[in-house]
Amino acid sequence: MTEFFLFVVIMLCLLILVYLYRVIQGPTVYDRVLGLNGISTKSIILVVVIGMVYDREEMFVDISTGYALLNLVGAIAIAKFFEQRGGG
Amino acid sequence: MAVIAITFILAGLFFLLVAAIGMLRLPDVFTRSHAVSLTDSLGMFCILVGLALYQGLGSNMVKILGVLVLLFLLNPVIAHATLRAAFRSGVKPLGEEHK
Numbered sequence: 001m002t003e004f005f006l007f008v009v010i011m012l013c014l015l016i017l018v019y020l021y022r023v024i025q026g027p028t029v030y031d032r033v034l035g036l037n038g039i040s041t042k043s044i045i046l047v048v049v050i051g052m053v054y055d056r057e058e059m060f061v062d063i064s065t066g067y068a069l070l071n072l073v074g075a076i077a078i079a080k081f082f083e084q085r086g087g088g
Numbered sequence: 089m090a091v092i093a094i095t096f097i098l099a100g101l102f103f104l105l106v107a108a109i110g111m112l113r114l115p116d117v118f119t120r121s122h123a124v125s126l127t128d129s130l131g132m133f134c135i136l137v138g139l140a141l142y143q144g145l146g147s148n149m150v151k152i153l154g155v156l157v158l159l160f161l162l163n164p165v166i167a168h169a170t171l172r173a174a175f176r177s178g179v180k181p182l183g184e185e186h187k
Contacts, residue, residue: 001090001142004094004097008097008101008135011101011104011105012104015104015105015108018108018111018112019108019111021112022111022112022120028117028174028179030117030170030171030173030174030179031117031120033170034111034117034120034121034124034167034170035111035124037124037163037166037167037170038107038108038111038124038128041128041132041159041163042104044132044155044159045132045135045136048136048139048152048155049135049139052139052142057143057148057151057152058147058148058151061148061151061152061155062151064155065151065154065155065158068155068158068159068162069158071162071166072162072165072166075166075169075170076165076166076169078170079166079169079170079172079173080169080173082173082177083172083173083176083177085177086176086177086178
């Protein structure tokens with residue numbers, strides 16, 4: 001079963017590379033914010049799956065919860081900032 | 089139980105792959121948001137349900153389902169805030185600039 005979880009980890013890393021292309025290339029700043037949102041969603045799943053690989057789920061799931069809340073605060077702050085400043 | 093968990097995780101990886109293809113191919117920020125909020129939420133749901141089923145009953149399963157509920161609430165909120173900012177700061181949707 002560890003091999004299957006390692007396969008899931010590798011697939012998630014490849015998907016993160018696709019989103020990273022959109023973050024670097026994106027025409028407007030909102031494309032970059034959406035790409036960062038996708039990357040953070042995949043990172044949360046990645047942390048949980050890495051916890052499965054190392055057999056320490058109870059610790060890694062807590063880390064992923066904190067990362068999800070941090071992602072919410074960051075994305076809302078960026079969206080509010082560009083909404084008030086305009087353009088981008 | 090492990091077979092059901094593997095089926096859920098593979099289905100979730102398929103949906104995440106579809107979301108990544110949509111992120112590459114779709115032409116505009118408003119259409120890309122469908123890929124990143126809808127399909128991504130479904131793939132994330134499938135993968136986390138698979139991991140929770142693999143854990144079996146216990147505190148780890150409850151924690152993983154808590155992360156699932158949290159992400160299910162946060163992902164549409166973030167997409168909506170980003171797109172409202174984009175719309176209010178003057179990014180035109182795809183068919184609008186020809187009118």
